[in-house]
Structures are given as C-alpha cells and as structure tokens.
Amino acid sequence: MTDDRFFTRCGPFSLGVLAACSKADLAEGASTAVLLRGIAPLETAEADDVSVFCDARRADAFAVSRAGAIITSAKLAAHRHDCANLLIARDPRFAFAAVGLMFHPRCTDTAGISGTADIHATASVGEGCRIDSGVVVGAHAHIGEGCHLGANCVIGDGVEIGPQSVIGCNATVSHALIxxxxxxxxxxxxGGEGFGVVLGPAGLMCSAQVGRVIIGDNVRIGGNCTIDRGALDDTVIGSGTMLDNLIQIAHNVRIGRNCIFAGQSGVAGSAIIGDNVMVGGAVSISDHLTIGSNVRIAGKSGVAQDVADGAVVGGYPAVPVRQWHRQNLALAAMIKKPGTDA
Structure with a gap:
C-alpha cells in the first residue's frame, strides 16, 4: 500500500482524465466520471484504485481484482475479469507509470541552504537550490538552478551540475560535467580515479587518470554506483540513460543515449556502447569492446567480443540468444540420466 507519510498524494482524478493523460482508450462500458484516488497491485486494489494487468501469468489476479479501474492491452483484456472500467493501452506499463506520476508526483524541494553546508567562496549556486546539512561544494564549482544536494554529499572543485538535478546523500562528484x-x-x-594499473620493473604502478566524466541530460544513476573518470579521454553517459543500483562504469567508457543497465552490471575500460541498449542484471562487458545500438544483453551474461547493432545475446561468454538456448538444451540432454525426466 502507499503510505501517505512518505509520498505526496494528488487527486482524485476521473477515469476520463486518467485516460487522456495516459493516452489510453476507454473500453466499452467504462465510465469517464468514476473517481480514482490512487494506484495499487491487482491483489490489494480497492474500488477507488487504479491497477495494471500487463502479464498473462497474472490472469488469476486480474479475474478477481476489486480495482476500480485497470490498465491493460486489448489482447489481455480478453481474459476473464469483473472490472467494469478498463483502460486499453498499447503499452500498459508505460500508461500505468504515467498515471502513477499523476497521483504521486515527485516532491518539489523547499529551497534553502543549511547552516552546516560548506560552500567555497568561489563556487556559484543557482536560485531555488536546496543544500542540506554537511554538504561540501568545492572551489569554482557551479550548481544550476533548482538543484537538491543531499546531506553530506561532496561536490569537488570545478564540477558543473545542470539545473533541476538531484545529488543523493553521501554521494561524491568530482572531475565531472553533469x-x-x-x-x-x-x-x-x-569521477573517481580509474583502475589504470601497469606492471613495471619495481612492481605495480597506477597511471595518471586525467580525463573527466560527462553526463548528459535526464540521466538517472542509482545508489552505490561508481563511474570513473577517463584516463586520457572522457567517460561519457548519454542523455536519457538509466543506471540501476550497484553498477560500475570504468574509465573511458562511452555509453549512448537512452540505455538501461540493471543492477550489478559492470563495464570495463574503454568500451563503447551505442544508443538504446538494454543490459540485464550482473552483466559483465569486457574492455575495449564496441556494443552496437539497440542491443539486448541477457542477465548474468559475460560479453567478451563486439556485438553488432540490434543483436540479442546471452550466456557466458555471450553469443546470439538462440544459440545460447540451443547450447543449454544440448547440455541438459548430455547430462540427463537414462530413464529419468531430470
């Protein structure tokens, strides 16, 4: 359930308004006037909630849901159900996300600078910023309008952060243009130092890491991630890209626009990744590879060679996904005990 102690709630909204804002169509018999007050899963939704049915495996929950309205697709709407108010969308997940943000928009931060923040005299802070306790902003750093710097985060010398950006508590940003x-x-x-280790006559030595991190607009980076600055070139994250929690991006990596990386994935140094790439959880991408645009990489895969545009790969090492499935079937057949089903 949504706990109003933690989340701002707007509404109620009529079904007609929700349909218009989510670009969904009203199913036959649905009432545009019915009022909805929140979002909830199929299993726990009540008569004033909106839910979503986007996976046929949840047909049983759809059949008995008490939700006042359910967003689904034309195909899935054919499953048995008792809901009189269906919203039909081409992409139910996307439509439900839009509805969710109507009921629970992101909070608008109250501007103000904590008395315990340490902002260098040469740094500039735009209007409407919220800077929490313990924040450190270094020399000649620039913080754009409407930013929120969470408690105890550190913004290094010369860093530039664009307007309306949010830096979480205890985050550290250096050598970066955001x-x-x-x-x-x-x-x-x-912007931390990359892992540029070389072996010399006297042992291991760390080479200079003199690049930057360049992050485009509307990028989301989760908690406890590390993005190293470049060694000689820059590390680049393209606009619209989304990184989950616990992700490592090494020095000189270049990631295109609108990519998605699931948790615990990692990219080794100097790899180049195109636009619209989807990377599953715990994927490892080796150094100096080129991953084309519109590529899909299955979770827990290890990518050890270049991947062409539009390819779908999986496995360890990663191969075309159909080949990976055939390999798994062949391996299962080899180890199957005679006269058993296991």
Missing part, C-alpha cells in the same frame, strides 16, 4: 535533470543516488561516486 547535465540538467540528472538524478544521482545516495552513496554513488562519480
């Missing part, structure tokens, strides 16, 4: 509308989670480290 765009507008960026959200960085708590505990994340951006």
């Amino acid at each position: 765009g507008a509308g960026v959200r960085i989670g708590a505990g994340t480290v951006i």
Whole structure:
C-alpha cells in the first residue's frame, strides 16, 4: 500500500482524465466520471484504485481484482475479469507509470541552504537550490538552478551540475560535467580515479587518470554506483540513460543515449556502447569492446567480443540468444540420466 507519510498524494482524478493523460482508450462500458484516488497491485486494489494487468501469468489476479479501474492491452483484456472500467493501452506499463506520476508526483524541494553546508567562496549556486546539512561544494564549482544536494554529499572543485538535478546523500562528484535533470543516488561516486594499473620493473604502478566524466541530460544513476573518470579521454553517459543500483562504469567508457543497465552490471575500460541498449542484471562487458545500438544483453551474461547493432545475446561468454538456448538444451540432454525426466 502507499503510505501517505512518505509520498505526496494528488487527486482524485476521473477515469476520463486518467485516460487522456495516459493516452489510453476507454473500453466499452467504462465510465469517464468514476473517481480514482490512487494506484495499487491487482491483489490489494480497492474500488477507488487504479491497477495494471500487463502479464498473462497474472490472469488469476486480474479475474478477481476489486480495482476500480485497470490498465491493460486489448489482447489481455480478453481474459476473464469483473472490472467494469478498463483502460486499453498499447503499452500498459508505460500508461500505468504515467498515471502513477499523476497521483504521486515527485516532491518539489523547499529551497534553502543549511547552516552546516560548506560552500567555497568561489563556487556559484543557482536560485531555488536546496543544500542540506554537511554538504561540501568545492572551489569554482557551479550548481544550476533548482538543484537538491543531499546531506553530506561532496561536490569537488570545478564540477558543473545542470539545473533541476538531484545529488543523493553521501554521494561524491568530482572531475565531472553533469547535465540538467540528472538524478544521482545516495552513496554513488562519480569521477573517481580509474583502475589504470601497469606492471613495471619495481612492481605495480597506477597511471595518471586525467580525463573527466560527462553526463548528459535526464540521466538517472542509482545508489552505490561508481563511474570513473577517463584516463586520457572522457567517460561519457548519454542523455536519457538509466543506471540501476550497484553498477560500475570504468574509465573511458562511452555509453549512448537512452540505455538501461540493471543492477550489478559492470563495464570495463574503454568500451563503447551505442544508443538504446538494454543490459540485464550482473552483466559483465569486457574492455575495449564496441556494443552496437539497440542491443539486448541477457542477465548474468559475460560479453567478451563486439556485438553488432540490434543483436540479442546471452550466456557466458555471450553469443546470439538462440544459440545460447540451443547450447543449454544440448547440455541438459548430455547430462540427463537414462530413464529419468531430470
């Protein structure tokens, strides 16, 4: 359930308004006037809640849900149900996300600078910023309008942060130029020294890491991630890209626009990744590879060679996903005991 102690609630909204804002169509018999007050799962939704049915495996829950309205697709709407108010969307997940943000928009931060924040005299802070206790902002750093710097975060010398960006508690940002509308989670480290280790006559030596981190607009970076600055070139995260929690991006990596990285994935140094790439959880991408645009990489895969545009790969090492499935079937057949089903 949504606890109003933690989340701002707007509404109620009529079904007609929700349909218009989510670009969904009203199913036959649905009432545009019915009022809805929140969002909830199929299993716990009540008569004033909106829910979503986007997976046929949840047909049993759809059949008995008490939700006042349910967003689904034309195909899934054919499953048995008792809901009189269906919203039909091409992409039910996307429509439900839009509805959710209507009921629970992101909070508008109250502007103000804590008396315990340490802001260097040469730093500039735009209007309408909220800077919480314990924040450190270094020399010549620039913080754009309407930013929120969470408690105890550190913004290094010369860093630039675009307007309406949010830096989470205890995050550290150095050697970086960050765009507008960026959200960085708590505990994340951006701009740290990359792992440039070389072996010399006297043992191991760390080479100079003199690049930057460049982050485009509307990027989301989860909690406890690390994005290393470049060694000689820059590390780049393209606009619209979304990184889950616990992700490592090494020095000189270049990631395109609108990519998605699930948790615990990692990219080794100098890899180049195109636009609209989807990377599953715990994926490892080796150094100096080129991953084309519109690529899909299955979770827990290990990518050890270049991947062409539009390819779907999986496995360890990653191969075309159909080949991976055939390998798994062949391996299962080899180890199957005679006369058993296991």
